[in-house]
Amino acid sequence: MEQEKDAENTQKTKKEAGRARRGTSEGTDRAVAFRKNAVIVGGSSGIGRETALRLASQGMRVYNISRTPFRGERVHTVTADASQEGELARAIAEVGEEAGAVDLLVYSAGFSMAAPLEYAKSGDYRYLFEVNFFGAVEALRACAPYLRKRRGRAVLVGSVGGELPIPFDGFYSASKAALCMLAREADVELRPFGVRVSALLPGGTSTGFTYSRKIYGEEESRAYSPSVRKASAALANIEQGGMPPSLVAEAIVKLAEKRNPSPVCVAGGKNRVARYLSRALPERVTDWAVRRKFNQG
Numbered sequence: 001m002e003q004e005k006d007a008e009n010t011q012k013t014k015k016e017a018g019r020a021r022r023g024t025s026e027g028t029d030r031a032v033a034f035r036k037n038a039v040i041v042g043g044s045s046g047i048g049r050e051t052a053l054r055l056a057s058q059g060m061r062v063y064n065i066s067r068t069p070f071r072g073e074r075v076h077t078v079t080a081d082a083s084q085e086g087e088l089a090r091a092i093a094e095v096g097e098e099a100g101a102v103d104l105l106v107y108s109a110g111f112s113m114a115a116p117l118e119y120a121k122s123g124d125y126r127y128l129f130e131v132n133f134f135g136a137v138e139a140l141r142a143c144a145p146y147l148r149k150r151r152g153r154a155v156l157v158g159s160v161g162g163e164l165p166i167p168f169d170g171f172y173s174a175s176k177a178a179l180c181m182l183a184r185e186a187d188v189e190l191r192p193f194g195v196r197v198s199a200l201l202p203g204g205t206s207t208g209f210t211y212s213r214k215i216y217g218e219e220e221s222r223a224y225s226p227s228v229r230k231a232s233a234a235l236a237n238i239e240q241g242g243m244p245p246s247l248v249a250e251a252i253v254k255l256a257e258k259r260n261p262s263p264v265c266v267a268g269g270k271n272r273v274a275r276y277l278s279r280a281l282p283e284r285v286t287d288w289a290v291r292r293k294f295n296q297g
Contacts, residue, residue, distance in 0.1 A: 035059070035060070035061055036059075036060045036061070036103040036104070036150075037060065037061045037062075037063070037095075037099040037100075037101060037102050037103055037104075038052075038055045038060045038061070038062045038063070038102070038103060038104040038105075038106065039063045039065060039092060039095055039102050039104070039105050039106070039139075039143060040052050040055075040062065040063070040064050040065070040075075040105075040106045040108060041065045041066070041082060041088060041105075041106070041107045041108060041109050041135065041136075041139050042065075042066050042082070042107070042108040042109030042110065043062070043064035043065070043066060043070060043075065043106070043108060044064060044066040044067075044068040044069065044070050044071070044077070045068070045207070045208055045209075046108070046205070046207035046208060046209050046245055047108050047157055047202070047205060047207065047245045047248045047249060047252075048064070048066075048106065048108030048109070048157075049070070049245070050245040050246050050248070050249035051106055051108065051248075051249040051252050051253065052064055052070060052075045053072075053074070053075075053249075054246075054249045054250065054253055055104070055253065056074040056075055057074075058253075060103070060104075061076075061099065062074065062075045062076070063075070063076050063077075063078060063095045063099070064076070064077045064078070065077070065078050065079075065080050065082075065088060065091045065092070065095075065139075066079070066080070066082075066109070067079065067080070067081050078091040078094055078095060079091070082109045082130070082131050082135035082138075082139075083127055083130040083131050083135065084130075085130075085134075085138070086138075088135055088138045088139050088142060089138055089141070089142040092139065092142040092143050092146070093142065095146075096143075096145070096146045099146070100146075100149070101146050101147075101149035101150045101152075102143055102146035102147050102149075102150065102152055103147075103150045103152045103153070104152055104153050104154070104155070104256050105139060105140070105143045105147065105152070105153070105154040105155070106154075106155050106157070106252060106256075107135070107136045107139050107140075107154070107155070107156045107157060108157045109131050109132070109135055109136075110131060110132055110157070110172075110209065111127065111128045111131040111132060111172075111214075112128070112169055112172045112209065112212075112213040112214070113125070113128060113169065113171060113172065113213065113214040113215070113216075114168045114169055114213060114214070114215040114216060114228055114231060114232040114235070115168060115171075115214070115215075115216040115220070115221070115228070116168060116216065116221055116222075116224035116227075116228060117170060118224070119216070119220060119221060119222060119224070120171065120216075124171075124214065125171040128171050128172065128175060129171070129175050129178075132172065132175035132176065132179065133175045133178050133179055133182070136156050136179055136182060137182065140154060140156075140182070140186055140197070144190065144195070147190070147195045148190075148193045148194070148195055151193070151194030151195060152195055153195070153196050153197075153198070153255075153256040153261070154183075154186070154190075154195070154196070154197040154198070155197075155198050155199075155200055155252050155255055155256055156179050156182065156183050156197070156198070156199045156200070157199075157200055157202070157248075157252070158176045158179045158180050158183070158199040158200060158201045158264075159172070159173075159176040159201055159202065159203070160201050160202070160203040160266065160271050160274055160275060161173045161176055162174075162175075162176030162177040162178075162179060162180050162201065163177070163180075163201065163274075163275050163278050163279075164274065164278050164286060164290055165287065165290055166231075166235060166290075166294070167227070167231040167290065167291070167294045167296050168224070168227065168228050168231045168232065169213075169231070169232075169235065176201075179199055180199045180201070180264050182199075183197050183198055183199035183263055183264065184199075184263045184264065187263045196260075196261050197263065198255055198256075198261045198262060198263055198264065198265055199263065199264050199265070200248075200251060200252055200255055200265050200266075200267055201264065201265065201266045201267065201271065201275065202242075202243060202248045202251070202266075202267040202268065202271065203238075203242055203243065203267075203268055203270065203271035203274065204235075204238040204239040204240075204241065204242030204243070205239060205242050205243050205244070205245055205248055206239060206240050206241070206242055206243065206244055206245070207239070207245050209239070210235075210236050210239045210240055213232070213235075213236075215228070215232050216228055227296060227297075230294065230295040230296065231294045231295065231296065233295075234293065234294045234295055235294065238293075243267065243268050247267070247268070248267050251265075251267040251268075252267075
């Protein structure tokens with residue numbers, strides 16, 4: 001009798017252990033299935049990196065898409081070049097196959113150049129638009145099916161420079177202005193599916209972006225050379241004296257979490273005032289203020 005009871009107890013213990021293992025496995029599977037996924041294009045440095053770190057700290061599974069891998073273990077990098085057509089679509093398809101759905105897309109890739117309009121090389125300003133604008137188009141198009149599954153959000157990192165001209169960085173300003181309209185248009189189209197798209201406009205931000213800007217020298221700028229030097233130096237001072245990237249990342253996350261986000265939002269109180277004034281005042285007044293700020297005589 002004792003042997004039979006021991007056998008029954010052993011069998012019972014095995015069954016309970018099996019149920020416990022299955023329960024743990026099923027619970028883990030459910031947790032993984034409902035874990036939120038974020039895709040950041042350009043998350044290896046600057047604003048994108050700070051955003052990736054913040055989202056990862058909140059428990060999201062974060063995928064960085066960039067040419068340079070993310071330094072750290074909490075973010076998975078898929079290598080792609082935003083300037084090459086089809087690269088982002090391939091990378092996002094790779095993420096989508098693994099994650100199944102995307103809750104948040106952040107487009108933070110960017111390129112800047114200080115060059116006179118008259119002498120700017122077409123290869124430079126076409127590359128700028130590929131990275132700053134057409135890459136965002138490709139990322140949105142590729143991510144849309146995955147965002148629809150979760151009624152997700154997309155945040156495109158623009159710039160107050162898209163509202164106001166930046167002397168000798170006009171191609172950058174033009175690309176960021178286009179990015180704002182892209183966000184508004186995409187928000188109109190994707191809203192019926194529960195997906196919201198916004199452009200966030202920071203002003204000067206203290207990152208390494210300042211030092212990666214392509215600045216035309218004296219031979220390339222010719223008669224404009226003194227003005228290019230003054231303008232690029234003023235811009236560098238504005239950026240390095242501006243917001244820390246962590247605050248911009250915080251604004252991105254807050255915008256993405258809003259139930260009814262604005263299609264265009266500005267990060268920072270001073271930048272909101274600057275945008276308001278740029279719209280309220282006559283353009284000749286704001287352009288005069290810009291010339292003064294950038295030492296353009």
